[in-house]
Amino acid sequence: MPGDSRMHRLSPEAKLVAVVAVVVVIAMTPRRETVAFALYALGAWAIIATTKIGLLTYLKRLSVIIPFVMFALIVPFIGGGESVYVLGVSLSVDGLWATWNILAKAGLGATMSIALSATTPVPELLHGMTRLKVPRLLVAIIAFMLRYIDVLVEQLGRMRRSMVARGHDPRWLWQVKPIASSAGALFVRSYERGERVHQAMLARGYTGVMPTVSEQRASTKEWLAVLLCPFGAALVLTVAVV
Amino acid sequence: MSASSISVRELGFRYPGEHHDALRGLSIDVNAGERVAVLGPNGSGKTTFVMHLNGLLATQSGEVRIGDTPVVESNLVEIRRRIGAVFQDADDQLFMSSVREDVAFGPANLGVSGAELYELVERTLEQVGAAGYGDRNPHHLSGGEKRRVAIATVLSMDPDVLILDEPTSGLDPAGRRELIDLLSSLTQTQLIVTHDLPLALQLCDRSVIVSDGRVVADGPTPELLANVDLLAEHRLELPLGFDPSRL
Ligand SMILES: Nc1ncnc2c1ncn2[C@@H]1O[C@H](COP(=O)(O)OP(=O)(O)O)[C@@H](O)[C@H]1O
Ligand SMILES: [Mg+2]
Numbered sequence: 001m002p003g004d005s006r007m008h009r010l011s012p013e014a015k016l017v018a019v020v021a022v023v024v025v026i027a028m029t030p031r032r033e034t035v036a037f038a039l040y041a042l043g044a045w046a047i048i049a050t051t052k053i054g055l056l057t058y059l060k061r062l063s064v065i066i067p068f069v070m071f072a073l074i075v076p077f078i079g080g081g082e083s084v085y086v087l088g089v090s091l092s093v094d095g096l097w098a099t100w101n102i103l104a105k106a107g108l109g110a111t112m113s114i115a116l117s118a119t120t121p122v123p124e125l126l127h128g129m130t131r132l133k134v135p136r137l138l139v140a141i142i143a144f145m146l147r148y149i150d151v152l153v154e155q156l157g158r159m160r161r162s163m164v165a166r167g168h169d170p171r172w173l174w175q176v177k178p179i180a181s182s183a184g185a186l187f188v189r190s191y192e193r194g195e196r197v198h199q200a201m202l203a204r205g206y207t208g209v210m211p212t213v214s215e216q217r218a219s220t221k222e223w224l225a226v227l228l229c230p231f232g233a234a235l236v237l238t239v240a241v242v
Numbered sequence: 243m244s245a246s247s248i249s250v251r252e253l254g255f256r257y258p259g260e261h262h263d264a265l266r267g268l269s270i271d272v273n274a275g276e277r278v279a280v281l282g283p284n285g286s287g288k289t290t291f292v293m294h295l296n297g298l299l300a301t302q303s304g305e306v307r308i309g310d311t312p313v314v315e316s317n318l319v320e321i322r323r324r325i326g327a328v329f330q331d332a333d334d335q336l337f338m339s340s341v342r343e344d345v346a347f348g349p350a351n352l353g354v355s356g357a358e359l360y361e362l363v364e365r366t367l368e369q370v371g372a373a374g375y376g377d378r379n380p381h382h383l384s385g386g387e388k389r390r391v392a393i394a395t396v397l398s399m400d401p402d403v404l405i406l407d408e409p410t411s412g413l414d415p416a417g418r419r420e421l422i423d424l425l426s427s428l429t430q431t432q433l434i435v436t437h438d439l440p441l442a443l444q445l446c447d448r449s450v451i452v453s454d455g456r457v458v459a460d461g462p463t464p465e466l467l468a469n470v471d472l473l474a475e476h477r478l479e480l481p482l483g484f485d486p487s488r489l
């Protein structure tokens with residue numbers, strides 16, 4: 001993980017808990033509390049600024065929410081109830097609020113996750129989860145998924161290239177059938193990979209329990225600093241609702 | 243660092259549901275500290291054989307001993323500590339999310355932890371020429387780097403025996419040369435499964451040829467490689483223009 005900001009040095013488990021707590025507070029916020037959302041956004045962007053990842057990187061990573069955005073944009077056209085006319089098109093008021101709700105919450109949630117992932121290497125995040133007493137097996141499963149997703153994508157790429165080399169050109173959605181059927185082959189290969197990885201683990205003395213590698217724990221000071229974020233958000237929410 | 247002998251007597255094995263024996267009475271003795279190449283065509287049973295040495299495949303008939311210790315269920319913890327197996331595909335060997343964790347995995351299972359573990363990992367990475375790689379993602383290493391880190395993952399357990407399954411497959415010439423340098427610097431008993439006949443000649447005084455689940459030839463590597471008929475019979479080929487007598 002390139003970069004070294006204050007955020008990078010905070011302990012991963014503290015950051016993880018803070019992000020989850022902030023996201024929960026955001027998710028609980030009634031959609032019409034626009035001022036609260038504005039304050040959350042200011043806070044989230046301030047955090048992003050401290051990570052020093054740069055606007056372009058931030059926007060690029062934020063693009064993961066595009067599928068949700070697409071879905072959200074449809075809602076005002078199909079929603080029922082009271083409607084308003086915009087440029088002669090009838091839009092559902094409820095639908096518009098629903099769109100706003102999805103956009104605001106997905107955008108804020110993604111922003112917090114970006115702040116976390118930009119400043120915490122995957123292994124540290126996994127160690128943080130272990131220290132938070134997330135079951136070892138679950139952490140191991142997540143770790144393997146992350147470790148082998150690249151290998152799988154590469155394998156799929158190789159299969160695609162070999163199909164292209166044999167004259168198939170899957171450029172359009174309705175041409176994906178060969179790719180879809182190769183998903184079966186990919187599954188078998190993943191299964192075999194799983195077997196071989198398990199053997200490699202056994203060969204190095206694995207007995208069913210993932211060993212812990214790092215023992216460093218978050219200090220109380222770190223916890224306090226990091227938990228200011230969800231407390232701040234909760235305060236905003238309380239004031240807004242009351 | 244110590245070394246152990248290997249003794250394999252009349253090993254037989256058939257995969258469940260198959261109609262053909264993968265191993266048919268394979269026997270071999272390797273002295274402590276010896277480096278032996280295991281040659282043979284695809285499907286001859288080389289991988290099946292080496293998977294018996296650390297009990298990943300349970301013996302169906304015959305016997306395997308590492309030093310004086312028979313490879314049986316009740317000894318597996320000790321056997322797996324003493325045998326370092328480097329698998330054919332380094333991506334199978336490097337399953338953690340950082341090089342450090344991968345090299346630490348074996349010793350951590352043996353109970354090493356804290357600063358001692360950290361030191362051990364750093365020392366081992368330095369030994370394989372990968373000092374400073376600890377925080378890297380194994381997936382993003384080159385083929386040669388992956389192979390050397392894969393070797394580090396077993397060296398960190400201080401094994402007596404190293405087993406390498408096709409260690410040069412997929413390596414470029416520079417990666418291959420670095421691997422040869424590394425292997426020749428190690429004092430453990432080594433069993434190197436390979437198709438790479440020049441590698442066998444460079445690293446191992448002695449070679450065996452495995453064919454159809456048995457050892458069919460066992461002798462000094464230069465002699466085996468000079469026997470053109472023997473090589474041809476077992477689908478082994480020297481690179482074009484390679485003359486073993488001139489090494
Ligand atoms: N998991 C398996 N299940 C069934 N048959 C196998 C399996 N692995 C290998 N074989 C068969 O056992 C024989 C020996 O294979 P292997 O030990 O992989 O040979 P080598 O490593 O020399 O290429 C081959 O005929 C192969 O098809
Ligand atoms: Mg093999």
